[in-house]
Amino acid sequence: MKYALYPGCSLxxxxxxxxxxxxxxxxNLGLEFETIDDWNCCGATEYHTIDKLAAHAVxxxxxxxxxxxxxxxxxxxxxxxLNLKKTDRxxxxxxxxxxxxxxxxxxxxxxxxxxxxxxxxILDVLYHDVGEQAIREHVTQPLRGLRVAPYYGCVVVxxxxxxxxxxxxxxxxELLGWLGAEVVDYPVKAHCCGGHMAQxxxxxxxxxxxxxxxxxxxxxxxxxACLCPMCQLxxxxxxxxxxxxxxxxxxxxxxxxxxxxxxALGLDRSALGIGKEIVTAEPVLDSRIIGxxxxxxxx
Amino acid sequence: MNAVAQRNEFRDQVISATPGGERLLDCIQCGxxxxxxxxxxxxxxxxxxxxxxxxxxERERVLHSxxxxxxxxxxxxxxxxxxxxxxxxxxxxxxxxxxxxEGGTESDGASLARSFAGYVDRYGRSFxxxxxxxxxxxxxxxxxxxxxxxxxxxxxxxxxxxxxxxIRQIRQLRAIIDKAKELGRNGEGQS
Numbered sequence: 001m002k003y004a005l006y007p008g009c010s011l012x013x014x015x016x017x018x019x020x021x022x023x024x025x026x027x028n029l030g031l032e033f034e035t036i037d038d039w040n041c042c043g044a045t046e047y048h049t050i051d052k053l054a055a056h057a058v059x060x061x062x063x064x065x066x067x068x069x070x071x072x073x074x075x076x077x078x079x080x081x082l083n084l085k086k087t088d089r090x091x092x093x094x095x096x097x098x099x100x101x102x103x104x105x106x107x108x109x110x111x112x113x114x115x116x117x118x119x120x121x122i123l124d125v126l127y128h129d130v131g132e133q134a135i136r137e138h139v140t141q142p143l144r145g146l147r148v149a150p151y152y153g154c155v156v157v158x159x160x161x162x163x164x165x166x167x168x169x170x171x172x173x174e175l176l177g178w179l180g181a182e183v184v185d186y187p188v189k190a191h192c193c194g195g196h197m198a199q200x201x202x203x204x205x206x207x208x209x210x211x212x213x214x215x216x217x218x219x220x221x222x223x224x225a226c227l228c229p230m231c232q233l234x235x236x237x238x239x240x241x242x243x244x245x246x247x248x249x250x251x252x253x254x255x256x257x258x259x260x261x262x263x264a265l266g267l268d269r270s271a272l273g274i275g276k277e278i279v280t281a282e283p284v285l286d287s288r289i290i291g292x293x294x295x296x297x298x299x
Numbered sequence: 300m301n302a303v304a305q306r307n308e309f310r311d312q313v314i315s316a317t318p319g320g321e322r323l324l325d326c327i328q329c330g331x332x333x334x335x336x337x338x339x340x341x342x343x344x345x346x347x348x349x350x351x352x353x354x355x356x357e358r359e360r361v362l363h364s365x366x367x368x369x370x371x372x373x374x375x376x377x378x379x380x381x382x383x384x385x386x387x388x389x390x391x392x393x394x395x396x397x398x399x400x401e402g403g404t405e406s407d408g409a410s411l412a413r414s415f416a417g418y419v420d421r422y423g424r425s426f427x428x429x430x431x432x433x434x435x436x437x438x439x440x441x442x443x444x445x446x447x448x449x450x451x452x453x454x455x456x457x458x459x460x461x462x463x464x465x466i467r468q469i470r471q472l473r474a475i476i477d478k479a480k481e482l483g484r485n486g487e488g489q490s
Contacts, residue, residue, distance in 0.1 A: 040419070040466050041423060047415070049398065049408070051395070057479035061471075093318070093319075105475055108472065108475040154372070158374035158377065159377045192375070196408075199431070200411055201407070
């Protein structure tokens with residue numbers, strides 16, 4: 001199947017490893033993506049704080065730009081995914097607001113028919129469209145021995161719970177299981193990473209990050225698997241600062257789940273962006289995954 | 300009479316500016332929201348208390364509260380609310396009202412949002428390096444030194460671009476944004 005891809009700003013910068021691994025995995029599994037031409041930023045949570053109608057119009061421009069032959073849009077970033085989905089829902093459920101969004105779009109000679117597109121997160125596509133059988137068949141390097149803590153964050157599972165349970169999700173757990181990983185069941189897997197709070201209040205943000213790292217560590221995770229750029233950035237880039245603040249010694253690599261899928265498919269590490277993380281993952285991948293260290297190419 | 304009319308006016312404003320906001324009238328003050336909130340302990344008023352203040356028409360106290368600025372949009376309260384109040388969206392409404400208020404509390408959250416939206420207006424894309432450097436320089440210069448090494452690591456790992464990208468049809472995007480803001484000002488984008 002062919003999908004429209006909304007990459008989002010992070011995949012060009014802080015989450016380039018997500019973009020690389022997504023492309024590599026898609027190629028291997030036969031998923032075809034067509035990037036929305038000239039897409040713009042979804043406004044994250046910030047534009048909603050400034051102007052409601054403009055926030056929805058900024059988001060809707062992307063929906064309006066989707067090729068008319070496509071009806072599925074995939075977003076890898078949780079925040080982008082929620083924004084696209086929410087604007088589509090709000091335009092559908094509140095036709096008066098939908099009308100205003102279209103009046104704004106008309107100023108750019110665009111329009112969007114609410115409900116036309118099915119907006120999906122990449123986890124949904126890998127779980128449902130590719131599915132267990134195909135993924136198991138493509139695994140050439142099972143992640144046996146690697147203890148992975150699946151981290152869902154917030155907005156892939158809330159407020160819309162059509163993909164997974166809002167309180168205790170399990171789709172990513174299952175998928176990691178298909179890869180042969182030892183899936184760590186820990187209590188905070190759908191708790192918040194603090195989002196943009198690291199830029200506003202370090203005290204608050206670092207406490208939320210600490211709770212997540214602490215729980216994953218307590219349950220003996222080797223790595224954390226993320227499905228959102230913001231979560232990955234917070235847990236990875238600020239881990240050192242969290243250690244300084246709380247006198248902890250967390251050393252937990254934080255990877256995108258697509259990087260782990262790619263590893264299990266036997267894809268090249270550099271093509272998966274492994275090494276882009278601040279807390280380096282390679283030593284634990286080599287020492288934990290049975291058969292991985294032996295197969296690793298000479299450095 | 301006037302006092303009563305004013306109270307209803309504030310609540311009505313919050314409701315009409317929030318899609319699904321009429322559910323605020325169904326709040327049973329159970330406190331599930333505050334109990335679920337990861338930042339609840341740092342809030343002057345939990346969402347439950349804030350909703351009681353809204354019902355009492357306490358405009359000043361609500362808009363000068365720090366509650367909405369501690370909301371990280373995790374939607375746990377929204378997902379758990381037995382009355383299906385779109386609490387996160389009410390928080391967005393209160394953020395907008397507070398940021399627009401003359402002499403309102405100047406939250407770092409409001410400044411960050413303005414900087415971020417400014418990059419979207421100018422380039423059509425967010426600009427992480429610009430946002431981080433500008434925001435820290437103007438708001439948290441003391442943190443800049445501590446953040447420096449991290450920024451350098453991000454740059455070396457190829458995770459931070461020093462120049463912004465701009466979309467091709469930036470004029471089209473700006474025309475759309477301008478029109479949306481105009482419609483919003485005229486009160487046509489209410490619900």
